[in-house]
Structure formats: structure tokens, C-alpha cells
Amino acid sequence: MTRATILARLQGRELLRRRLALALLIGMPVAFYLTSAAAGTADAGADLWAAVSGAIGMGFAVCGASFFSMLAGRGVDPRLVLFGWRPADLIAGRLLLLGAVAAVIGVGFFALMELTWWPAHPAALAAAIATAALVSVAAGLAIAALLPNEMEGILVVILFVGIQMSVPPSTAAGPFIPFYGPQELLVRAMTGGPLLEPILHACGWAAALLVIAVLVWRRRLRLTVTRPAAEVRA
């Protein structure tokens, strides 16, 4: 078993023991989706708004899980690096875990929307949920790397999610927000159309956020004294 899989397994166990957090993680997108659906009228616009709210709720839950998974390891990570782990092992382990968490939430959410919304193009809906999860995992890791304090970090997570809700994709600023891709895919789940461009948009955002996370985290965990018989000068 590699170091990354050991970390993913043990952090997964840690997450499973946080039962309330887990319930909120799963319940949040469902609550966003069902309350928006219940409040809307029976027209296509209301359905779309409910789907967007749900996807953003799922993004919030996954982004929060990603952020707190990094913070939970704040005290242990430097010790593991001193023990010989590479920062890449730590990031890879968390990506494995968060990928699994996002997949479970995403599959459940896809099933719920399929049962209640009946979009004309389910492949676009699946792509929307997958890309929302991808961007959210990367965003949570980047925010935790840049702001490793609970209060500031969670405020930025809320800001990140709030911006997605306050900037419609059809506006001039729309294409510049991280959830533009998933929101466009939700539109195409109703109307049809090519999926590649919004998928690439979301992948681009996820890659950029992940690069930020890796670079900052590597710098944070870089040992100034290496071994053996190494030397560091200021």
C-alpha cells in the first residue's frame, strides 16, 4: 500500500467518525436542491434554478470537506514530512479520499435529480455534477493552502460559493467564475448542445486551483534542513 493510499484510508476513517459533519455534507446539496425545487414554479427556469442551487450546494459541501481535510492534518503533515513523506504524498492521499467522497455524493445527487427533474440530456447532468465536484475539491485544497485558519478559510469558502450564485453564467462576468462550466452543463442538460467547451472550462479552473494548492503546500512544508548531513544557510 502506498503512502497516499494509507493517508486516504485513515483520513477517510477520520471523516466517517465525524458523523454530524458527514450528515451535513450529504444533506446540504439535497436541502439546497429540494428547497429550491419546492419554492419554484413548474416551469423550466425554476427547474434549472433548483438544479443550479443543488449543484452549488454540492460544491459547497465538497469544498468544505476538502478544506477541512487539509486543516485536520495541519499538525501531522510537518511531522510526516520530517519522517520522510513528500508533500506530493500528502496531496495525492487527500485527492484520493476527496475523489471518493465527491464520487459518492455526486452519484447520489445525480440519482436524486434524475428521479425528480428528468432532464432531456442526462449525460450533460452527469458532466455538470462531476465538474462541480472537481472544481470544488481543488478550490477547497487551494483555500486551505492559502488560508490555513478556520475562520478566514471558511469565510473564503462561503465567498467562493456565494459568487457562483450571484453571477449568472449569461452575464459578461459569467465565463470568469469557476462554476461557469457546471452551470452551462446544467443548461445543456435541458436544451442540449456540445459539452466539451464547458467541461474544458471547469477542468481548466480545477487544474489552476490544484496547481496553486500544490505550490503553496509544497512551500509550506518544505524542510529548510534536509538530511542526511545537510546544511541550510539564510
Add this chain to the structure above:
Amino acid sequence: MSTEVLRATGIGKSFRRRPVLRDAQIAVARGEVVALVGENGCGKTTLLRICAGLAAPDAGSVRVAGRTGYCPQEPGLYDQLTADEHLTLFGALDQGRTMLAELGFPVGSATVAGKLSGGQRQKLNLVLAVVGSPDLLLLDEPYQGFDHGSYVDFWSHVDRWRDDGRGVLVVTHLLTDRQSVDRVVELPNQPAAVRSRS
């Protein structure tokens, strides 16, 4: 061949223009136990973190020969993982369990770290620094919360590490500890040269 496992010279460090360390020096030989003492806020923890490679000095250099084990003052643990799971993460389940048992820790307990007593958390914190048999041990007030028996056991372990040829640097406030070490290094409160006495 040098017997030194750690040599830090001319170490300077400031936080937001407030100097914490200026021209600090410290050396630890193999098989030597050194106590680092000084008033609160004089930079003991900062110096230890610099020696561990976890913080960069503004001035000076650090040389370490071999692997370092670092025991932070605040236990760095996963609150929802057990002691065994921590040891598994560090790939040292058998060695760690043996050490924990010697310190009077209930080995095999299903209690997660967040629900352990302060002393038990500290024992796990200490053991995670020592597993893997590092050449240099940097221990920042490692026995906070220990009962008297565990405290005595801790120093008998230090004697064993010394006999094994490891270098040990312990941050302490306790005058009684000074009898158990080979040398005391005192960090002055106002940044200046470090005074050393045998």
C-alpha cells in the same frame, strides 16, 4: 569525523520586525543530552523549529547529520484517529506500541486522540517523534501533563537514547531536569549571544 549531530550557528529570526533570536548558537553531539532553557518568549520553540527544518532562519546556518525526530509543544495529532492508527500512518506500529506501553499508555485502546487525557496525548505525541530511531531528537517540553511515574520513565528513556548514541535537545522549564542532562544552554530574553555552561 565529527561527532556532532546538530550545529546551529548565528541563528537570527524576527517576526514582524520583532527580533526573537539573534546570533543564537547550539550544538549537540551524538550520545549527548542538552537542555534548552530560557524565559517565556525567548525563542526556544522557534530555535527548535529552525533546527528541525520547519522554519527558515533569517540569518545563520543549521547542519544536521542524520534523521530528525521532532516533538512539538502542542501535540500534532488527528483528533479522530486512535493511537494505533497514528502509528500505522508513521509505519511504526510495533515499535510505537512497545514505547507507549513502557510509558504506561493503554496500548490497543479504541479511544481517539481527541478524547485522550492531556498526558496520554502528550505520550503519543512524544512516541511519534521517536519512532523510526532518528539520530537527533528535538523535544519541546515533552512531558507536559505526565504523572510522576511517566515523568521518571521519560528520563530513563532519555538515558537509553543517549546510550544508543542519539543526540537529544530538550526544551524545559524545570530546574530538576538540569541534573539529568549533560549540558544546559540558556537563551537570553533580550536577543544577544547565547550563553552556554557545562
